[in-house]
Amino acid sequence: MRKKILYFFYYLKELDREKFQLFLNKAKKETGKSKLSIIIDSIRCVFKYNISILEYFQFYFYRCTNEERANYAGTGYMYEYQLKMNPKANRSVLENKLEFLNAFGSFIHHDYASLTSLEKDPAVAEKMLSNKSGKLVFKNAHGQCGNGVEVLAVSGLDQQKMVERLKQNGNDYVEEFVVQHPGLMKLSPSGLNTVRIVTQLNNEDKVDIIGARLRITINSTVDNLAAGNIAAPIDIETGKVDGPGVYSDITKEDEFFHPVTHTEIVGFKIPHWSASVQMVTDAALKNKGNRSVGWDVAITESGPELIEGNHNWCKLLWQLPVKKGLKPVLESYLHKER
Numbered sequence: 001m002r003k004k005i006l007y008f009f010y011y012l013k014e015l016d017r018e019k020f021q022l023f024l025n026k027a028k029k030e031t032g033k034s035k036l037s038i039i040i041d042s043i044r045c046v047f048k049y050n051i052s053i054l055e056y057f058q059f060y061f062y063r064c065t066n067e068e069r070a071n072y073a074g075t076g077y078m079y080e081y082q083l084k085m086n087p088k089a090n091r092s093v094l095e096n097k098l099e100f101l102n103a104f105g106s107f108i109h110h111d112y113a114s115l116t117s118l119e120k121d122p123a124v125a126e127k128m129l130s131n132k133s134g135k136l137v138f139k140n141a142h143g144q145c146g147n148g149v150e151v152l153a154v155s156g157l158d159q160q161k162m163v164e165r166l167k168q169n170g171n172d173y174v175e176e177f178v179v180q181h182p183g184l185m186k187l188s189p190s191g192l193n194t195v196r197i198v199t200q201l202n203n204e205d206k207v208d209i210i211g212a213r214l215r216i217t218i219n220s221t222v223d224n225l226a227a228g229n230i231a232a233p234i235d236i237e238t239g240k241v242d243g244p245g246v247y248s249d250i251t252k253e254d255e256f257f258h259p260v261t262h263t264e265i266v267g268f269k270i271p272h273w274s275a276s277v278q279m280v281t282d283a284a285l286k287n288k289g290n291r292s293v294g295w296d297v298a299i300t301e302s303g304p305e306l307i308e309g310n311h312n313w314c315k316l317l318w319q320l321p322v323k324k325g326l327k328p329v330l331e332s333y334l335h336k337e338r
Contacts, residue, residue, distance in 0.1 A: 004047050007076045011052045019249075023057035026251050031062055038062055045069065050076035057250055058316060059325070071325030078315045081330050082292060085200075086311040090289035094311045097141045098173055107283055107306040110176040114141075115166050118159065118174070125159035128174055135177035138166055146222030151177060151191075178298045178305070181271045187263045191217035194296045195234065195270060195304075197277070198313055199284040200333055201291040207281045209236050210329055211318050214270065215296075216245050218259060225317055230255055232265050233321040239273025241265055246320050276304040283309065292333075294318075 027038050042056040051059065051074025059072045073081070086094070093103050101112050111131055117124045128136060131154070138150040148169055157165075166172060177192075184193045198211040212234035215223035223229050230245030244254040245265050257264055270276065280295045283306060287293070294313025297304050319326050 004050070004076075007050065008043075008046055011046060011075070015053055019054060020057075023054065023250055027057060027062040033062075050074050052076075055316075058248055058320065060250070068325065071327050072319060073315050073325065073327040073330060075315070077327065077330075078312075081334070082312055084334070085292035086290040091311045093287060094290060094293065094309045095142060097139065097143070097308055099141075100308055104283060104286070104306055104309070107279055109300075109302075109305045110178050112173060112175040115163065115172045118166070119163055122159055125162060128162070128176065129154045129157060131176040133177040133179050136162070137175045137177055138169065138171045139173055139175060140171045141173055143171075145226045146224040149222050151221045178307070179300060181299045181301050183268075183271055184299055186261065187265075187268060188217045188258055188261060190219050190260070191221040191223055192298055192307075193217055193223055194298055194307055195276060196231075196294055196296055196313070196317055197280045198292070198294045198318060199280055201284060201288060202333065205285075205288060207284045209277060209280075211326070212236050213317055213321050214241055214245075214268070215317070216258065216265070225314070225320075231317050231321050232268075234270060236277075239270040239276075241268040241270070243321055243323075246323075248316050248320060271299050272303050279304050279306070 024035055024038060028035050031038070041062065042053055045051060045056050045061050046053060049069055049072065051072065055074045056062070061069050093099050098114055101108055111128060113124050113128050134154055136152055136154055136157070138152065140148050143149065148171060150169060150171070152165070162174060166174065180192055187193065194215050196213045196215060197209060200208045200210045202208050213231045214234055216230045216232060217223045218229050220227050220229055225231055225248040228247070228249070230247055232241045232245045233243040234240065235242045243266060244256045246254050256266055276297050276299065280297065283295060284293060290311050294310040296307040296310070298307050
């Protein structure tokens with residue numbers, strides 16, 4: 001019980017109160033129940049199912065049966081699961097993006113440079129400024145959810161301006177902008193639309209793919225759900241999108257067509273799908289210290305490449321697009337581990 005109380009106060013501390021009010025109003029309108037009864041139920045679910053307060057709404061618990069609720073993996077459960085599968089001592093290669101880029105270089109085809117190397121070597125700066133895409137992505141090696149990411153044209157930049165821009169925004173490295181496949185550009189040109197593929201090592205140290213989602217930008221340079229974008233489920237066997245794009249904001253309706261380009265989402269075929277699956281399989285076997293990883297894959301005209309790997313891959317991105325709880329999938333691996 002002590003652990004559950006600690007989780008509850010953590011959820012209260014992190015609660016986006018404006019979003020909570022929006023979601024509460026939505027649930028009240030949909031169910032006809034009083035706000036007080038919904039709040040009481042949400043608190044009960046925090047303790048019973050180890051979910052956050054906002055997840056009560058994002059998982060639509062206010063209209064789920066108890067059996068359906070029990071199948072969802074929330075923040076607390078995922079923290080404990082990922083801690084077991086990806087021990088803290090092994091996470092550095094996934095937590096530090098520069099370390100990741102160096103370790104998984106065989107799966108990465110775009111150039112990058114650290115703030116330190118840019119400061120010391122004009123040739124490094126010149127190489128970054130002369131990249132084929134004509135753009136640079138400014139990032140922090142420990143950044144999360146696309147926070148602080150900037151995409152800038154190389155025109156008007158030089159070594160000094162790059163260094164100053166990095167320092168000004170608390171970033172510490174730059175990457176060559178990855179030019180995505182024309183099919184993905186047609187779907188949404190505002191930013192890089194990556195594929196999240198979640199791998200899990202089984203008890204035989206073989207790789208299982210336990211989820212694949214297409215992250216679709218909507219007038220955004222980053223594709224994270226938290227930035228207001230959508231995600232759609234991908235059939236692992238075919239590489240086709242088999243459901244609409246969903247938001248993490250429950251006040252917004254699912255998107256069957258991209259709201260800006262009007263390109264159809266359901267049925268969209270991920271280019272180079274087989275090569276993408278093989279790549280993340282090889283990457284997972286290269287890093288067996290982390291047994292459960294969410295890989296972000298960019299699809300270019302010539303093939304897939306890795307952008308990053310996540311030890312704390314998102315439970316919303318995994319479950320919301322398929323509209324059901326997937327905790328039993330993870331439970332099966334815990335059982336096998338025992």
